[in-house]
Amino acid sequence: MRDIQNESDTRKVPLQKVGVKNVKYPVTVLDKLHKVQHTTATVDLFVNLPHNFKGTHMSRFIEVFHKYHENLTMAHFLEMLEEMRKKLNAERAFGSIKFPYYIEKTAPISGAASLMEYNCAYEAEVAEPLNGGEYDGTHDGERKFYITVEVPIATLCPCSKAISEYGAHNQRGSVKVRVLYKDFFWIEDIINLIEESCSTPLYTLLKRQDEKFVTEHAYDNPFFVEDVVREVYLGLEKMNFDYFTVEAETEESIHNHNAYAYAEKG
Numbered sequence: 001m002r003d004i005q006n007e008s009d010t011r012k013v014p015l016q017k018v019g020v021k022n023v024k025y026p027v028t029v030l031d032k033l034h035k036v037q038h039t040t041a042t043v044d045l046f047v048n049l050p051h052n053f054k055g056t057h058m059s060r061f062i063e064v065f066h067k068y069h070e071n072l073t074m075a076h077f078l079e080m081l082e083e084m085r086k087k088l089n090a091e092r093a094f095g096s097i098k099f100p101y102y103i104e105k106t107a108p109i110s111g112a113a114s115l116m117e118y119n120c121a122y123e124a125e126v127a128e129p130l131n132g133g134e135y136d137g138t139h140d141g142e143r144k145f146y147i148t149v150e151v152p153i154a155t156l157c158p159c160s161k162a163i164s165e166y167g168a169h170n171q172r173g174s175v176k177v178r179v180l181y182k183d184f185f186w187i188e189d190i191i192n193l194i195e196e197s198c199s200t201p202l203y204t205l206l207k208r209q210d211e212k213f214v215t216e217h218a219y220d221n222p223f224f225v226e227d228v229v230r231e232v233y234l235g236l237e238k239m240n241f242d243y244f245t246v247e248a249e250t251e252e253s254i255h256n257h258n259a260y261a262y263a264e265k266g
Contacts (some may be wrong), residue, residue, distance in 0.1 A: 011051070012051045012052075013051055014048070014049065014050055014051040015048065015049040016048055017046040017047075017048065017094060018046060018047065018048075018049045018055070018056045019044070019045045019046035019047060019056065019058070019061055019094075020043075020044070020045050020046075020058055020061045020062065021044045021045075022042060022043075022044065023042070023043040023044075023045070023062070023065075024040060024041075024042055024043075025040070025041055025043055025065065025066075025069055026038065026039070026040050026041075026069065027039060027040070027041045027069045027070075027072045027097065027099060028069070028070045028071060028072060029072055029073070029099070029101070029187075030073055030074075030186075030187075032186040032187075032188040032189075033103075033104075033188075037101065037102065039099045039100055039101065039102070040099065040100070041072075041097040041098060041099040042097065042098045042099070043065060043095070043096070043097045044094075044095065044096045044097075045061040045065060045084065045093075045094070045095050046093070046094040046095070047084065047085060047088045047090035047092065047093045047094070048090050048091055048092045049090070050091075056088055056090075057088060060084070060087050060088055061084065061088075063087075064080060064083050064084045064087060065080065065084075067080070067083075068080040072097070072122075074122070074145065074147065074181055074184065075184075077095070077097075077122050077124055077145065078124055078126060078143055078145055080095070081093040081094070081095050081124055081125075081126045082126050085126055085127075085128070090128075091127060091128045092125060092126070092127045092128070093125070093126050093127075094124070094125050095122070095123070095124050095125075096121060096122060096123040096124070097121065097122050098119065098120070098121045099119075099120055099121070100117045100118070100119060100120075101117070101118045101119075101120045101149075101187055102115045102116065102117055102118075103115070103116050103118065103188065103191065104116075105201075105203055105204070107203055107205060107206050107207060107210040108203075108210055108213050108214065108217075109207070109209040109210045109212075109213050110206075110207040110209055110210050112205050112206070112207055112210070113205070114203065114204035114205035115204060116202070116203065116204055118149060118150065118151055118152075118187075118191055119149075119150040120147070120148060120149050120150070120187060121146075121147070121148040122145070122146070122147055122148075123145070123146045123147075123148070124143070124144060124145040124146070125143070125144045125145075126142065126143050127142045127143070128142075129142055144180070145180070145181035146178055146179065146180055146181065147178070147179055147181055147187075148176060148177065148178045149176070149177050149187055149190045149191060149194075150174055150175070150176045150177075151174065151175050151176075151177075151190075151191050151194040151195060152172065152173070152174050152202045153172070153173055153174060153175055153194065153195065153198035153199075153200075153201065153202065153228070153248075153250075154170060154171065154172050154173070154198065154199055154200045154201075154202060154218055155170060155171055155173060155198055155199045155218075155222075155223045155224070155225065155228065155250050156168050156169075156170040156199040156200075156218045156219055156221070156222045156223065157169050157170065157171075157222060157224070158222035158223070158224060158227075159224075160254075161219065161222050168219065168222065169252075169253045169254045170199065170218055170253060171250040171251055171252050171253045171259075172202070172250065172251060173225070173248060173249050173250030173251060173258075173259075174248070174249060175194045175197075175198070175228060175229075175232060175246065175247070175248045176245075176246075176247050176248075177190055177194065177232065177236065177244060177245070177246055178244060178245045179236065179241045179243070179244040180241065180242055180243035180244065180266065182240075182241065182242055183240075185239065189239070193232060193235040193236070193239075194232055196231075196235075197223075197228055197231035197232045197235065198221075198223055198228050199217075199218040199221045199222060199223045200214050200215075200217050200218040200221065224259070224261075225248040225249070225250055225259045225260060225261040226261045228248045228261070229246045229247070229248050229261040229262065229263050230263070232246045232248075233246050233263050233265065236265070237265070241265070241266075242265075242266050243265060243266030244264070244265050244266065245262065245263070245264045245265075246262070246263050246264075247260070247261065247262040247263075248260070248261050248262075
C-alpha cells in the first residue's frame with residue numbers, strides 16, 4: 001500500500017514536534033505501599049520531523065506506548081521514548097503523561113480511612129546520541145526527565161493570627177514541585193515533605209473530632225506561602241535533587257486574589 005507519510009516534502013520546513021496528544025490510557029505506576037497502582041493517564045507523545053518527510057506514522061506512537069503502559073516506572077518511561085524515537089527514525093522524542101495518584105489516608109483522631117488524590121506528571125525528552133551509537137550518558141542534553149507532583153494544602157495566615165484577638169483567616173491551596181530525575185525516589189516522599197511544610201494537610205474524610213484537631217493544628221502552625229516554599233525547598237535539597245522548582249498558591253479567604261510564591265534551584 002502507498003505510504004504517503006514517507007514521501008518527500010518540498011517546502012523545506014522542519015517540524016520540531018509531531019505526534020499524538022490528549023490520549024486517555026490506563027497505566028500502571030509504582031506505589032511505595034502496594035508496589036504498583038493502576039490509574040488513568042492523559043498522554044502526549046511527539047517526535048521531530050525533518051523537512052524532507054511529509055508526515056509521521058501516528059499509529060506507531062500508540063503501538064510503542066501500549067507496550068509499556070502496564071509498567072511505566074520512571075526508568076521505563078525513558079526506555080519507551082527511546083524505542084519510539086528509533087521506531088519513527090527521529091532525532092528526538094518527547095513525551096508527557098499526567099495522572100492522578102491515590103494514597104489512602106487516615107483521619108488524625110478517628111482513624112477513618114479515605115483516598116486522597118494527587119496530580120502527578122512525567123515529562124521527558126530523549127535525543128539521538130552525538131556519537132550516533134547507543135546512549136551512554138556522556139553527552140549533556142540527550143535525556144531530560146522531569147517529575148511533577150501537586151499536593152493540596154491549607155495555610156493559616158501568621159499576620160492575621162498575630163493581630164486578631166481571636167481567630168485567623170485560613171485558605172486552601174496547592175504546592176507544585178517539579179524535579180529533574182537523577183536517582184529513583186518515591187512520589188510518596190515528595191507528598192509527605194509538602195504536607196509537613198504547611199499549616200495542615202488536607203483529608204477526604206474527617207469526623208467532628210478530626211475537624212477539631214485539624215483546625216487547631218493549623219492555628220498552631222501558621223504559614224505564609226513564602227514559608228511553605230522555603231520549607232519544601234530545604235527538604236528537597238536534603239533529598240539531593242540537582243534541579244527543582246517549588247511553587248505554592250492559595251485562594252485567599254478574605255482577599256479577592258490568590259497568594260503565590262516560587263523558588264528554583266539549578
